[in-house]
Amino acid sequence: MTELFGWGRFPKIQSRELTPKSEAELAAILRNSKSYIARGNGRAYGDSAINKNLTVTMTHINRFLRWNAKSGELIAESGVLIADIIDTFLPRGWFPYVTPGTKFVSLGGAIACDVHGKNHHKDGSFGNFVNWIDLINEDNQVLRCSRSENADLFRWTIGGMGLTGVILRCSIQLKKIESGWIKQRSVINNNLSESLKSFHENKDAQYSVAWIDCLATGKSFGRSILLLGEHAKKDEVKQKSAVFPKVRNQKFSLFFDAPGFLLNNFTVSAFNKLYFNFSKFMPSSCVDWDTYFYPLDSIGNWNRIYGKEGFFQFQCVLPEEVSLEGYTKLFFAIQKKSSGSFLAVLKDFGSGNGYVSFPRKGLTLALDFKASKINIALGKQLTDMVNDFGGTIYLAKDAIMEDVQYNPTFSKDEFLKYRNRFIKSEQSIRVKL
Amino acid sequence: MSKTKKILIVGAKSDIALAVANKYASEGYELQLAARNSSELDPVVDDLKIRHETNVIAYELDILKYERFPDFLDSLACLPDVVLCAVGLLGRQNDDQQKFLNSVLVMRTNYEGPSLLLGEIARRFEMRGHGSIIGISSVAGDRGRASNYIYGSAKSGFTAFLSGLRNRVYKSGVNILTVLPGFVATKMTQSKNLPSILTAQPEEVADKIFAAVKTKKNIIYVRPVWRYIMLVICSIPEFIFKRMSF
Ligand SMILES: Cc1cc2nc3c(=O)[nH]c(=O)nc-3n(C[C@H](O)[C@H](O)[C@H](O)COP(=O)(O)OP(=O)(O)OC[C@H]3O[C@@H](n4cnc5c(N)ncnc54)[C@H](O)[C@@H]3O)c2cc1C
Ligand SMILES: NC(=O)c1ccc[n+]([C@@H]2O[C@H](COP(=O)([O-])OP(=O)(O)OC[C@H]3O[C@@H](n4cnc5c(N)ncnc54)[C@H](OP(=O)(O)O)[C@@H]3O)[C@@H](O)[C@H]2O)c1
Numbered sequence: 001m002t003e004l005f006g007w008g009r010f011p012k013i014q015s016r017e018l019t020p021k022s023e024a025e026l027a028a029i030l031r032n033s034k035s036y037i038a039r040g041n042g043r044a045y046g047d048s049a050i051n052k053n054l055t056v057t058m059t060h061i062n063r064f065l066r067w068n069a070k071s072g073e074l075i076a077e078s079g080v081l082i083a084d085i086i087d088t089f090l091p092r093g094w095f096p097y098v099t100p101g102t103k104f105v106s107l108g109g110a111i112a113c114d115v116h117g118k119n120h121h122k123d124g125s126f127g128n129f130v131n132w133i134d135l136i137n138e139d140n141q142v143l144r145c146s147r148s149e150n151a152d153l154f155r156w157t158i159g160g161m162g163l164t165g166v167i168l169r170c171s172i173q174l175k176k177i178e179s180g181w182i183k184q185r186s187v188i189n190n191n192l193s194e195s196l197k198s199f200h201e202n203k204d205a206q207y208s209v210a211w212i213d214c215l216a217t218g219k220s221f222g223r224s225i226l227l228l229g230e231h232a233k234k235d236e237v238k239q240k241s242a243v244f245p246k247v248r249n250q251k252f253s254l255f256f257d258a259p260g261f262l263l264n265n266f267t268v269s270a271f272n273k274l275y276f277n278f279s280k281f282m283p284s285s286c287v288d289w290d291t292y293f294y295p296l297d298s299i300g301n302w303n304r305i306y307g308k309e310g311f312f313q314f315q316c317v318l319p320e321e322v323s324l325e326g327y328t329k330l331f332f333a334i335q336k337k338s339s340g341s342f343l344a345v346l347k348d349f350g351s352g353n354g355y356v357s358f359p360r361k362g363l364t365l366a367l368d369f370k371a372s373k374i375n376i377a378l379g380k381q382l383t384d385m386v387n388d389f390g391g392t393i394y395l396a397k398d399a400i401m402e403d404v405q406y407n408p409t410f411s412k413d414e415f416l417k418y419r420n421r422f423i424k425s426e427q428s429i430r431v432k433l
Numbered sequence: 434m435s436k437t438k439k440i441l442i443v444g445a446k447s448d449i450a451l452a453v454a455n456k457y458a459s460e461g462y463e464l465q466l467a468a469r470n471s472s473e474l475d476p477v478v479d480d481l482k483i484r485h486e487t488n489v490i491a492y493e494l495d496i497l498k499y500e501r502f503p504d505f506l507d508s509l510a511c512l513p514d515v516v517l518c519a520v521g522l523l524g525r526q527n528d529d530q531q532k533f534l535n536s537v538l539v540m541r542t543n544y545e546g547p548s549l550l551l552g553e554i555a556r557r558f559e560m561r562g563h564g565s566i567i568g569i570s571s572v573a574g575d576r577g578r579a580s581n582y583i584y585g586s587a588k589s590g591f592t593a594f595l596s597g598l599r600n601r602v603y604k605s606g607v608n609i610l611t612v613l614p615g616f617v618a619t620k621m622t623q624s625k626n627l628p629s630i631l632t633a634q635p636e637e638v639a640d641k642i643f644a645a646v647k648t649k650k651n652i653i654y655v656r657p658v659w660r661y662i663m664l665v666i667c668s669i670p671e672f673i674f675k676r677m678s679f
Contacts (some may be wrong), residue, residue, distance in 0.1 A: 021620065063477070063479070064483040065476065065479060066479070067483040088483070088484050
């Protein structure tokens, strides 16, 4: 038995974990199990990738199988990490179309959560760039699923949280780019309505994300800074720089749980103030891909900053029409409990893939909370509010939702038709999915 | 013939071997991979080619078929610059001590096969005038213990063989590296509960090997702490040692 947890280090669950090294080993494991879940690199925050009875970790099934240097099609096993892909193909001028805020996610995890990046308003989510998936079904057969073959299973698998089957391998499309640099510019927004409007005004930007100060009150309520990015062309890269810069070195790594008091309200609000004063002077600049897309990846185990109790992330999406009213109420609720958050991020979603997949038209907010009793209660309260506004919660981040709070916008009965009976995660049991 | 440097990796399906293959390929080497049932290497070959855009060729080789060694070496596209032998068999001490034919397999796989092959390669390197040879032995060979002395004694023989070989070919510019990995998280140790501070990942072993070959080291413990652990274990007087259990 090993203690397993997600990126939030909450909850921690004793589980039997097996890490097969080959497809044959994997098949043998699955054949003999009646309750299990696949796990990628454990970057989901909560308990999506844990099953007490058996958690099958896929990170050693991680080979590149075929690469088409002309078209940019990559066929790979599901344990391959986005970090591997960038490491291998960026020097040849290719990058993932969609990437989450950490590069340490597996292809299986990226498909199962249908992850989104800062370009959802332009390109949609990860699933849009998946050509096909080889899925292991209930009878332990490998089924090829694509938009033309087993098409329904394909659609329910994208964003299906691993519940339709184990993703064995897949074909994805990479994007041709001229350099590994991003031209970044920033827009300061003094309050919430400005913040929301500035997304609207910058719809054409390739990448956009806002850092939002959820503790500011009065005139500054909902102030934010919107960071916009475009891929730099080859001739826009500074002369002395490498066109495709390498990954940054790890700055330092936390080997222990930091004491909880480091992150009380005071430090959080101080952090927010500092950040805002600093960024007012931030000039437009060219940033390397690693700093731009994965600012926290260079600090190993930064998730330990929240101390022993761990933390959870609250991420919701609200329909566009209710953004202003909804986020105003959410921020008020957060301020009332005064449980400020280290990272509050706002992103713009275009229309989604439907089915189980999380992204849908509207703005999405993500913020971290230390997993204290008060914060968990607050998280549940926020979830109720989101439901009232017709929004929904991102399962990849959730660790606290109760079953009655899970408000899927798809038909559970329809999902059941494609759901593998043997697959269960602690989360799927908790929210009755 | 291209000028790119080449490494021959024997026992190429081993997890340590695979990490070494990735390391050398990322440093621009071409790979010659030898293993038994070498068709199982096909996906590995594809993966390495895609990752590193380098030449990778797979060869069939069973370390117990000594008579085939010369033909195998003749069949290589060219004599490599570096050779690594990662073949090994831990066996199961409790069963093996009951059935001596099992013991024979462990002894031959860890000692005879690797020694004979690397000996023959050393002879060819000697004639050519350069080359590096890497043998993966084990700290288990430093002192025989009840729990794994069949494996340990074979590794001990292998370590001694490498030591003598190093001594013999030193003047001809051939370098021999003995690697004592300590615990490594691989297929071989999958079922064992290893203490994490003493256990290296295969990639760490590969990095250490690459650096050690470059600086022409003779013997390395992958995690230095093992040198001291073995120093202590080897200094226990025999009359006490024989009563201990580990
Ligand atoms: C710092 C940080 C930033 C993040 N930023 C974003 C972001 O910007 N956008 C976003 O969308 N997400 C984001 N995430 C969440 C993360 O991208 C997802 O949780 C992703 O799924 C993690 O991938 P993983 O390989 O670690 O999967 P895991 O966490 O191990 O698993 C996640 C889910 O995928 C399933 N799964 C994994 N592998 C397989 C497989 N082979 N077959 C079937 N099912 C499988 C699991 O069952 C589980 O349900 C972030 C996470 C972190 C830690
Ligand atoms: N892991 C550790 O803790 C540890 C510690 C000290 C030393 N070592 C040594 O490190 C080396 C690599 O081992 P590993 O840990 O990477 O384990 P591994 O993955 O089990 O590798 C051992 C390899 O030896 C191959 N082999 C066995 N008999 C063979 C034969 N007759 N002909 C050809 N190949 C044969 C196996 O091939 P198949 O795949 O075909 O079976 C396997 O690939 C071994 O010499 C081992 O003794 C390991």
